[in-house]
Amino acid sequence: LSFRGNDESATSSNRGNYLELLQFLADNDEKVKEQMAMVLRYVDDKGHVIERFVGVQHVTDTTSSSLKDAIDIFFSSNGLSFSKLRGQGYDGASNMRGELKGLKTKILREQPCAYYVHCFAHQLQLALVAVAKKNIDIASFFTTTNSVVNHVGASCKRRDALRAQLQEELVIAFENDCLITGRGLHQETSLKCAGDTRWSSHY
Template sequence: MRGELNGLKTKTLREQPCAYYVHFFAHQLQLALVVVAKKNIDIASFFTTTNSVVNHVGASCKRRDALRAQLQEELVIAFENDCLITRRGLHQETSLKHVGDTQWSSHYGTIISIISMFSYVIHVLQMITDDNPNDSAGEANKIQREMLTFEFVFHLFLMKAILGLTNDVSQELQKKDQEILNAMALVKLCKEKLHWMRNNGFDVLVDEVSSFCDKHHIDVSTMDEAFILPGRSRRNAPIKTNRHHYHV
């Protein structure tokens, strides 16, 4: 949009030197979220993994077709067993959404698609590991092991909750008749909701994460046990509980 050589801003200023450039409200908020999130090493690592998931599973038509086939197979089984849950928009997700730092809701869309197709993604990654004894299989195995951890699922649902709130704000900010005062009020309300979530929503989040982990046979971390950073010996690790690590 504002590239120095051929961006829309540059082209407009060539025609109208007095024009004033202002970031779109939603675009500004998106960029701010990305910058803040990437300052946290755990969240930065989480998004690196989600990018790897999307890129690896969607790297070829064969893998995308395998993902769709697995989804369709599960739907057929559920239908035959008369346990298919139906509602508007359900079961329409057939591919993982790519992430773009400057595309509003892209991170949120990626997270939602991974959650809704989690078991199918794991199945495709396992298929890649079993069928391709090469570097691609090694990467698939690495991604699968990272996904099947409590920490990954916790960050998955944490960012779903955070970006879910900001996504609602973004929809309002994208309205053509949005005024600056109303936009500021919306952002303030979003901040208050995030503050409440931080102070009061941890236990609810842990319950949601634990339920998801149980469903997918992932070991659940006990909040009162000591947290050990992977790759670091217990002797040199700082003493803190899982609750402190995930909450703070």
């Protein structure tokens, strides 16, 4: 296969297999797109606090300006107003909580009552990581797990062998009625290393 095209410019109809494949993946694979989850917490007419996941917003990048633009679009398209915003919560990354150019600062300039709270799930994750690193057995477990994930994930052949082995075990377990079945159970997922900031990777 030819990976280079005669004309690799953006206006070319045949930029070569490599660039065309990259463009296809960018256009069709949600996994390679930057996304921001939107969750609203509000008080209803009866005074109950309600929290709702309202969707995933595609963003071009994770700069505070792009994230703020995405939030502005979301608010305007759903008839929401910054004048009623009383809080905001994110992880501790500098693009989110930065004092000069962070997303929290951009929103506070527009609505001073929208107090920033470091996301509690993220704080819990960081606390669990700190505790896990202090326990020799747990630290050893995650080191070994990460080594296995890196070893298997580095080879398509090893990933396929693991997938085939797991499918065999699932079939046997189903036949012996050892697994609970139902919608959404036993879905195939990709291997991921435990990370200090990846939620739920340490618990």
